[in-house]
Amino acid sequence: MxxxxxxxxxxxxxxxxxxxxxxxxxxxxxxxxxxxxxxxxxxxxxxxxxxxxxxxxxxxxxxxxxxxxxxxxxxxxxxxxxxxxxxxxxxxxxxxxxxxxxxxxxxxxxxxxxxxxxxxxxxxxxxxxxxxxxxxxxxxxEPLSPPILSLPLNESVSENPYPQFTWLPPVPLNMFSLLTYDFVLVEVQEGQTSAEAIVQNMPVYFHSNESNIFINYPASGTPLDTGKLYAWQVIAKNEDVFAAQSEVWTFKVREDSLWSVLADGQSFVKLTQDPVSVITCQDILKMYYNNEADDTSLVYSISSLANEDLGAVVKTGTIPIQFGENFIELPLTNGDRLLEGKVYLFSVINSRNENWGIKIMYQQGTNQ
CATH class of the missing domain: 2.60.40.10 (Immunoglobulins)
Incomplete structure (x- = not known):
């Protein structure tokens, strides 16, 4: 016991x-x-x-x-x-x-x-x-910093009804195993705040699972209306799970910012002084230029926008023009040292020392 x-x-x-x-x-x-x-x-x-x-x-x-x-x-x-x-x-x-x-x-x-x-x-x-x-x-x-919007600037006026949207990634990047983005663009209705619009309104354009830190508004889409206010936001995801979201920014499109001009049933892209969006072209680059300087010709260059050879000139030449509206058709071939899928800057300088240009992505045509 x-x-x-x-x-x-x-x-x-x-x-x-x-x-x-x-x-x-x-x-x-x-x-x-x-x-x-x-x-x-x-x-x-x-x-x-x-x-x-x-x-x-x-x-x-x-x-x-x-x-x-x-x-x-x-x-x-x-x-x-x-x-x-x-x-x-x-x-x-x-x-x-x-x-x-x-x-x-x-x-x-x-x-x-x-x-x-x-x-x-x-x-x-x-x-x-x-x-x-x-x-x-x-x-x-959560990340130390969410995505930070870059362009178009908040409350700015865009020259292009087909704008390019850019942003900075969240930091630190090594917290992400598979970083992607959702992009939302909405119209802001009268009486709404931008934050309300981004949540409540049907997107004008939505793009998911983007790995780059930029998005081009699609050239196949309806051009953004010059009389409306737009709001946009970027959402960062990791392994397809929400991670962080940017602020909501707004912008408008300038009333005289026609991105392309129709002539004889064909679309000609306007040369601008601050080219942002990238267009895809094949055999012929069709451009519209208003020659207010009354020049007789323009000297042009096509240079690379790729990081590995930024600024490298692949083609130069002279284009005859007349006063006023000019609808220019410039033949392009891979013999011009243009590489398929690569982005280039087409630029000209007029007698007023003004730079005009357009960004192009070259795709080899079926005739080559």
Missing amino acids: YKKLVFLSALLIAISAKAQLTMTVEAPPSGLFYKTQLWNILMINSGTDATQMSIELILTNSSGQTVLTGTTPFIPVSAGTKQLQAADFSPIQYEYLSTEVTDHDPNGFLPIGTYDACYNLNVIDQGHPKQLQQDCISITV
Whole structure:
């Protein structure tokens, strides 16, 4: 009988000692997130002796997929309250179970997204690890900066009813495993704010899963109306999951900004002093130029806009013109050193020292 009492007393003491160790995980604020921020944990040992413990972290994404796990070595926790951080658990062993995580540095970033982080507190029980407690929190990882809109400028007036939209990517980029963008363009109705319009109105143009940081309003689309106010926004996604969104900017189109002119049933693209959008052309580049300077000819050049040979001139020549409206047809061939799919700048300078031009993407025609 005495031996049974001694055994039961020892067992109760052991159970009591285990129950006296508790943890509270401190959820970090939403925003930029390092792996080290996952390990801010308050440990309370209400016993009198130090207790060996280990923590296992399981991080799952919004789809329920386990993204990574992290396991600490067993460390002693003395009696009382102690605030522990990543350095106290070092070395932490991570296992990466998803391609979402591109930064495998223990001090690196977590990928953009919303996650559940569950922590298992383990102690040694009869020589084997035993889970004593589980604590779960939700965390949201956001970029330091969302996409920043660039052109057209906010509240500006565009010269082109087929504008090009550009922006800067969110930062830091290494938080993204697969960064893409959704682009939204809407008309702002009278009495609406731009923020209301972008949410409530049917898009004039919507484009998803764009990997570049620019979008051209399609030449096949209806030209934007000169009497309307437009709003646009860019949404960044990581692995097709929302990450961040830009501000909403607005612009109008100048009333005299006809992008192309019809002549004899053919469309001729206007030369402008600030060419933005890129047009696709094949055998013949058809251009409209209003010769107000009363020049008799224009010297032109075609130069590369590619990063690897920016500014390299591939073709030059002279075009005879007359006063007033000119509908110019310039033959293009791959013999002109034009490469298919590459973007070039066609430019001229008149006697007033004004630069006029157009950006073109060359596609080899069927006749070549």
